[in-house]
Amino acid sequence: MEVSRVRALRGPNLWCRQTVIEAIVACTESECVIDDMDVFETRMRVRFPELDILKPPGQEQRGSVAHALASAAFCLQTKAGCLLTYSRTSLTIEPGVYQVVVEYSEEAVGLLAFELAQELCLAAMHDSPFDVNDALARLRAVNEDERLGPSTGAIVQAAVKRNIPYRRLTRGSLVQFGWGSRQRRIQAAETDRSGAIGEAIAQDKELTKTLLAAAGVPVPGGRLVTSAEDAWAAACELGGPVVLKPRDGNQGKGVAVNVQGREQVLAAYEGARANCRDVIVEKYFPGHDFRLLVVGDKLVAAARRDPPQVTGDGEHTISQLVELINADPLRGEGHGSSLTKIRLDDIALATMATQGYGADSIPAQGTLVTLRNNANLSTGGTATDVTDHVHPELAAGAVAAAQMVGLDICGLDFVSDNVYEPLDTQGGCIVEVNAAPGLRMHLSPSFGKGRDVGEAIIDEMFAAGEDGRIPLVAVAGTNGKTTTVRLIAHLIAHGGQRVGMTNSDGVYIGSKRIDTGDCSGPRSARNVLLHPDVDAAVFETARGGILREGLGFDRCNVAVVTNVGMGDHLGLSFISTVEDLAIVKRVIVENVAVDGVAVLNAADPMVVAMADNCPGAVTYFCSDRNHPVLAMHRAQGRPVVCVEDGDIVLAEGDFERRFELSAIPLTHNGAISFQVENVMAALGAAWALRLDWDSVQRGLASFVSDADTAPGRFNLFSYRGATIIADYGHNPDAIQALVKAIDTMPAKRRSVVISGAGDRRDVDIRRQTEILGDAFHDVILYQDMCQRGRTDGEVVALLRQGLVNASLCTDIQEVRGEFLAIDTALERLADGDLCLILVDQVEEALAHIAQRVAECVQPVRVDSE
Numbered sequence: 010m011e012v013s014r015v016r017a018l019r020g021p022n023l024w025c026r027q028t029v030i031e032a033i034v035a036c037t038e039s040e041c042v043i044d045d046m047d048v049f050e051t052r053m054r055v056r057f058p059e060l061d062i063l064k065p066p067g068q069e070q071r072g073s074v075a076h077a078l079a080s081a082a083f084c085l086q087t088k089a090g091c092l093l094t095y096s097r098t099s100l101t102i103e104p105g106v107y108q109v110v111v112e113y114s115e116e117a118v119g120l121l122a123f124e125l126a127q128e129l130c131l132a133a134m135h136d137s138p139f140d141v142n143d144a145l146a147r148l149r150a151v152n153e154d155e156r157l158g159p160s161t162g163a164i165v166q167a168a169v170k171r172n173i174p175y176r177r178l179t180r181g182s183l184v185q186f187g188w189g190s191r192q193r194r195i196q197a198a199e200t201d202r203s204g205a206i207g208e209a210i211a212q213d214k215e216l217t218k219t220l221l222a223a224a225g226v227p228v229p230g231g232r233l234v235t236s237a238e239d240a241w242a243a244a245c246e247l248g249g250p251v252v253l254k255p256r257d258g259n260q261g262k263g264v265a266v267n268v269q270g271r272e273q274v275l276a277a278y279e280g281a282r283a284n285c286r287d288v289i290v291e292k293y294f295p296g297h298d299f300r301l302l303v304v305g306d307k308l309v310a311a312a313r314r315d316p317p318q319v320t321g322d323g324e325h326t327i328s329q330l331v332e333l334i335n336a337d338p339l340r341g342e343g344h345g346s347s348l349t350k351i352r353l354d355d356i357a358l359a360t361m362a363t364q365g366y367g368a369d370s371i372p373a374q375g376t377l378v379t380l381r382n383n384a385n386l387s388t389g390g391t392a393t394d395v396t397d398h399v400h401p402e403l404a405a406g407a408v409a410a411a412q413m414v415g416l417d418i419c420g421l422d423f424v425s426d427n428v429y430e431p432l433d434t435q436g437g438c439i440v441e442v443n444a445a446p447g448l449r450m451h452l453s454p455s456f457g458k459g460r461d462v463g464e465a466i467i468d469e470m471f472a473a474g475e476d477g478r479i480p481l482v483a484v485a486g487t488n489g490k491t492t493t494v495r496l497i498a499h500l501i502a503h504g505g506q507r508v509g510m511t512n513s514d515g516v517y518i519g520s521k522r523i524d525t526g527d528c529s530g531p532r533s534a535r536n537v538l539l540h541p542d543v544d545a546a547v548f549e550t551a552r553g554g555i556l557r558e559g560l561g562f563d564r565c566n567v568a569v570v571t572n573v574g575m576g577d578h579l580g581l582s583f584i585s586t587v588e589d590l591a592i593v594k595r596v597i598v599e600n601v602a603v604d605g606v607a608v609l610n611a612a613d614p615m616v617v618a619m620a621d622n623c624p625g626a627v628t629y630f631c632s633d634r635n636h637p638v639l640a641m642h643r644a645q646g647r648p649v650v651c652v653e654d655g656d657i658v659l660a661e662g663d664f665e666r667r668f669e670l671s672a673i674p675l676t677h678n679g680a681i682s683f684q685v686e687n688v689m690a691a692l693g694a695a696w697a698l699r700l701d702w703d704s705v706q707r708g709l710a711s712f713v714s715d716a717d718t719a720p721g722r723f724n725l726f727s728y729r730g731a732t733i734i735a736d737y738g739h740n741p742d743a744i745q746a747l748v749k750a751i752d753t754m755p756a757k758r759r760s761v762v763i764s765g766a767g768d769r770r771d772v773d774i775r776r777q778t779e780i781l782g783d784a785f786h787d788v789i790l791y792q793d794m795c796q797r798g799r800t801d802g803e804v805v806a807l808l809r810q811g812l813v814n815a816s817l818c819t820d821i822q823e824v825r826g827e828f829l830a831i832d833t834a835l836e837r838l839a840d841g842d843l844c845l846i847l848v849d850q851v852e853e854a855l856a857h858i859a860q861r862v863a864e865c866v867q868p869v870r871v872d873s874e
Contacts, residue, residue: 010074010134011035012127017116020531020559021600023593027095027112028559030082030119034075034107052133053077057141060084073098074130075107081126082111086118089148101583108583115155118148153341158182160198160448163463171467173477174563176535186470187477188562189509189543193470198418199445200470207415211444212257214289217414224413226406227438231291240278241271243290250293252440253277255285265356266382267293273363280356294424294438298384299395301404301421302451302462303411308404309465310451311396311428317351317380317389321372327361328353328368331380339453340389348455351389357381392450394457395428402431410439418466420446479538480506480545481562482694483597486571486610487590488743489687490529490549492722493571496675496691496712498547503708504700506544509537513549513737514720514851518542530554534561545698552593556582560600567697568597568623569608569690573615574742591615601625608693610686611639611649628697630689632682634658648696650689655679657689659696666702668692674713680753681723683746684714716859721851723750726862730840732756735848735858739766741776747845748784756843760787762834763847764827765808767799774804775811782815785845787837790823791830793849828857835861 015032022029053060061084076098083096095112113119125144132139157165161182168175168186176185182197194201199208210216218228230247233256234240244251251274254264263284265277274290281288302310319330331351334340340348351357353368357380361367364378372378384390411419425437432438451460471477480501484494491512498510502519510517511533516524518540524533529551537546538561550560573591584590598607598619607623610616611631617638620627630650631639643649648661656667670679679685688709695705716724721737732754738747751759761781765774781788790805805823812818824830827849834844848854 010037010078010127010130012078015120015123016557017113017119018557018559019116020561021563021596022559023555023596024097024110025095025112026563026600028114028116028119029095029110029112030116030123032109032123033101034078034109035103036074036105036107048136049074049077049133052136053081053129056129056132056139057081057084059088073107074134075109077133078123078126078130079109079111081129082109082119082123085122085125085129085144085148086111086113089118089122089145089152091115091118091152102585103583115152117155118152121151122148155180157184158197159452161195163448163452163461164195164198164466165463167461167463167467168477170464171471171476173467173471176538185539186467187479188481188538189479189546190507190541191475191477191479192539192541193477195466195470197445198448198466200417200466202417203444204415208444210414211416211419211442214254214256214441215287217442220413221410221439221442224409226410226413227432229291229294229438229440231289234278234288234290237275237278240288240290241274244268244274247290247292252291252293253281254289254291255281256287256289257285264383264385267295273359276359291440294436294440296424296426296435296437299423299425299428300392300446300450301399301407301423302446302448303407303416303419303421304462304465305417305469306408306412307465308399308407309396310460310462311394311399312392312450312454312457313395313428314384314386314450315391315393316382316384317357317391319372319378319380321374321376321378323371323374326369326371327366327378327380330372348391349387349389351380353380386447386450391455394451394454394460396451396458396460399428400430403428406432407439410442414442416442416444417469418446419443478566479543480567480698481538481565482545482547482567482569482698483550483560483562483565484548484569484571484690484694485550485552485594485597486569486616487574487740488738488746489571489683489690490551491737492675492684492687492714492719493569493690493694494547494549495719495722496687496708497569497694499712499718500691500695500700500705500708501545501547501698503704503711505704507542509540509543509546511537511548513551527551531558531561538562550597552584552590555593555596556584560596562600564600564602564605565597566602566605567608567694568601568605569694570594570598570610570616570619571686571690572610572613572742574740587615591619595619595622598623606648606693606697608650608690608697610690611636611642628693630686630693632685632689648693650693650696652679652685652689657685657692659692668706668709672706673709675709681750683750684723716855720855721848723747724855726858728835728844728862729838729865731838731842731844733835733838733844733846733858733862735846735855737851738847740769741773741780744777744780744847748780751784751843751845754843755841757839757841758787759785759843759845760789760834760837761785761845761847762789762791762830763808764791764793764830764849765804766793767804771807774807778808778811779814782812782818785818787820787834788812788815788818788822789830789834790821791827792825793827827854831857832861 013033018029061080079096079098091114093112097110099108129139165175173186184195186193221228234243250267250269252266263281268274268277298314300312335350340350360381407421420443422441423439426435448462451462453459484490494512498508502508507519511528513527513529515522516528516533529549531554534548599622601607601623603624605625608628611629628648629639629642632652634651634653639649646662650659655670659666670676676684714723724735726733738744790808792805824833
């Protein structure tokens with residue numbers, strides 16, 4: 010068994026909408042079918058008894074080792090606590106080679122599970138040991154480190170319920186909700202509108218008390234102290250028991266409650282001083298410890314917190330009783346579980362000592378022993394929900410306190426007998442205000458009803474009906490993608506929105522390019538969605554990015570598929586046929602929003618077939634208004650885009666909108682048929698986005714196919730009376746479309762400059778010059794800058810083979826280097842000629858052509874004597 014190309018698909022992909030690990034698994038002949046390995050399944054189950062069936066669903070015969078690997082990777086994750094639903098094993102066209110796909114919830118967990126699954130399969134093959142308990146422990150540890158904590162997780166779950174997209178920006182709790190200009194961000198239970206000043210005030214407990222007191226909120230008396238002796242002096246001033254705590258602290262660290270006597274005060278001071286140099290001594294108020302959670306201007310949850318305690322049974326020591334409590338599966342380390350394990354640390358031992366107990370003491374039956382005076386969940390306390398019992402005045406006071414400090418999400422700790430009465434009538438007071446409060450005591454209280462405080466926070470961040478999304482258009486196809494993307498972005502921008510765009514030339518925010526190169530993959534798309542100045546996004550979505558990583562978004566408003574042809578990279582990544590390619594490009598259609606639209610080419614049967622996989626509506630486009638698919642769609646009252654009487658027509662039922670081809674420069678009065686198709690596709694997207702028609706009209710009129718607006722897309726130059734066309738066409742279908750367009754343009758003699766990319770199939774490379782040899786008199790071949798796995802001269806030789814049976818070509822010349830090839834072609838041009846230059850280095854080649862054109866038109870200098 011050989012496992013290769015293990016990769017994580019982080020968005021909707023060829024297989025499903027879930028995030029998955031995909032790997033290529035090659036099995037030997039004896040490994041391909043488990044029936045040939047009689048003891049394999051028994052060995053697998055001995056090592057992992059909870060392993061799911063090794064038989065592929067719907068098949069009577071057991072599967073291969075690849076199926077066992079998928080099952081093991083899936084089950085290891087589920088037994089480690091991950092909630093998963095999807096795995097698949099698919100045989101490729103190569104005998105014994107499988108694609109194994111397994112869902113993951115956390116990428117690091119999925120990758121580790123896959124690695125451990127390989128070890129398990131090999132152990133079963135070789136009858137060697139495999140410690141499944143250790144494997145599960147490792148997975149649980151990684152899952153605990155990687156997954157969101159309960160507070161952040163609850164907010165994310167609430168966002169998902171409202172169809173708000175999210176993205177983790179770090180391995181921690183920094184999360185973005187929504188896209189572009191509509192995005193919001195949180196860090197744990199703090200939002201991007203939680204003021205830094207408010208947070209600083211909340212951290213300064215002395216300043217917080219001063220502000221709350223000024224607002225009429227009851228707070229405990231006390232002051233800052235500078236030494237242990239000063240702490241004792243402050244305790245004497247206050248009289249009675251006191252509380253000592255760090256001035257800047259959290260999670261109850263260093264807090265000592267109900268401290269009495271000099272010795273206890275001095276010890277408590279040292280404990281608080283260990284967490285912060287400034288220590289506060291406050292008057293102790295007897296009563297229960299309550300936490301109120303305020304979100305915006307509402308009290309959304311309240312809980313009574315009780316300190317960690319054990320109840321004696323007359324048999325077990327306190328240490329043993331703590332172990333029994335900590336065995337509760339709800340208790341864990343840190344904040345990832347509902348409750349935290351109780352620690353018998355120095356503070357707990359000192360608290361027990363005041364009650365006459367030690368860790369080895371055996372309390373009598375029914376005796377309650379308090380292990381800590383403070384009731385924080387992070388130190389092992391419990392919580393009881395009391396939200397429904399909070400007095401309205403108490404709730405209003407909590408909101409006022411949060412607003413005085415300046416926090417939009419605030420946890421207030423107060424001490425009182427109950428929550429049924431206002432604080433001033435029962436002698437209670439607010440003892441602390443917390444920014445970024447923990448939510449788990451409200452989400453999963455030890456007793457009482459859990460509260461969906463994550464929903465309350467999302468409702469505060471996003472108004473009713475808002476989902477944080479910006480309009481998103483994804484464009485796929487073999488040819489025309491980049492021009493269509495640029496035109497759609499241009500039309501949206503004319504409506505006043507700031508557009509983020511990705512294509513094979515770069516990443517653009519408005520008119521500024523912020524990244525260069527081929528940026529048609531998911532990473533570039535995600536970067537655009539991160540940008541706060543983007544009101545709408547238009548993405549070129551190439552097959553390579555989908556196969557490598559999946560989509561960079563969960564769903565789109567509009568999916569445009571221009572065509573599917575004998576295009577790029579067939580034979581790579583097991584995409585061997587046009588039908589395979591169509592399935593990959595279909596991914597954007599499968600992930601259209603329910604209220605979205607797929608804009609599909611009615612003249613392409615493979616694109617038409619994608620309509621069955623679209624969750625939303627479908628708009629067809631086709632130049633031929635009588636095409637059966639388009640005509641039927643139109644007859645059913647559904648939206649279509651077609652050409653009639655020199656106009657592009659958008660029609661649906663009784664609605665009709667026309668755009669004159671003569672007013673759309675990109676189409677050259679409708680003469681360039683592939684540009685007409687690109688315009689129809691873009692108009693279909695504009696229609697789905699409900700753009701203003703007048704602004705669309707202006708956008709069409711101002712979009713020209715020059716080297717600045719659409720570099721490498723049928724860029725026209727005039728040179729010494731000859732016409733030059735520069736284009737990035739690099740597959741047979743694109744070249745066929747170029748030839749069809751050029752046939753409408755008169756020329757005395759036609760020449761073409763071409764190279765070929767080495768990662769295409771031999772047949773595709775030859776086919777390019779087969780087409781060109783029947784349309785051009787002169788062909789200049791040059792070697793591409795990057796041979797992409799081919800030997801030197803191999804691509805040019807294939808191109809020459811394609812010209813063997815040429816019907817028009819009479820002159821073939823080989824030149825080394827793109828710029829030299831361009832110069833060679835230009836030198837041979839005469840008035841009335843036409844030259845097609847199929848560029849490789851798009852920007853550099855266009856700049857070179859522009860320079861040659863500029864040199865040609867330089868005025869002749871006449872020296873005067």
